[in-house]
Amino acid sequence: HVSPGYRNPDHNDGVFENGLLISGDLGYKDEQGRIFLSGRSKDLIIRSGHNIDPSMIENAMATHPDVALAAAVGMPDVYAGELPVCFVEFRPDCEATEEELHQHARQSIGERPAWPKHFIIVDNIPLTTVGKIYKPQLRCEAASRLVSNIVRQQMGLTDSHIMVVEGGARGMKVTVNIPKSATSSISAIEKELAGYIFETEVLAG
Secondary structure, eight states: OOOOOOSSGGGGTTTEETTEEOOOEEEEEOTTOOEEEEEEGGGOEEETTEEEOHHHHHHHHTTSTTEEEEEEEEEEETTTEEEEEEEEEEOTTOOOOHHHHHHHHHHHOSOGGGSOSEEEEOSOOOBOTTSOBOHHHHHHHHHHHHHHIIIIIISOOTTOEEEEEEOSTTSEEEEEEEOGGGGGGHHHHHHHHTTSSSEEEEEEO
């Protein structure tokens, strides 16, 4: 039931190989030979070469009594490439502290590199029309928070506007728009963001 490929063979690289379709799904097989789908390879968080399955974090955090839904994604990092962060939606009338969430993660997640660096508490985690967590929006939100902290807090450009979208040559593009009066800061911002994996554009005006 697999297509023989695209009309243009150049499009087959990484998708069709030796009659097989590389779907990008992650899964595992149990002792009875049953196959379980657990996620998508593009959702993997790669921390210093360590592949972290976000479902391991999400399943662990879902056991916290106050957590209604958890979604783990990678936040860009200069040294590690990505660091795991976890968005959390609480149950009605429940509210754990960030430190309580960190403590639960340390007790529930066996792999230390998978312990979330930050917990981001939100009212609602975005879902697709079929009820799956919409990871692209969360990855962009995590990158936006990172860049906002660098540009607005650390560099003091509080009037800057940051937009993050998926796509482009590096998989994610960050646009920083600063006031025209701060044009002289463009090179400093570019230098500060140069070490991250995303594509950066800094505009003034």
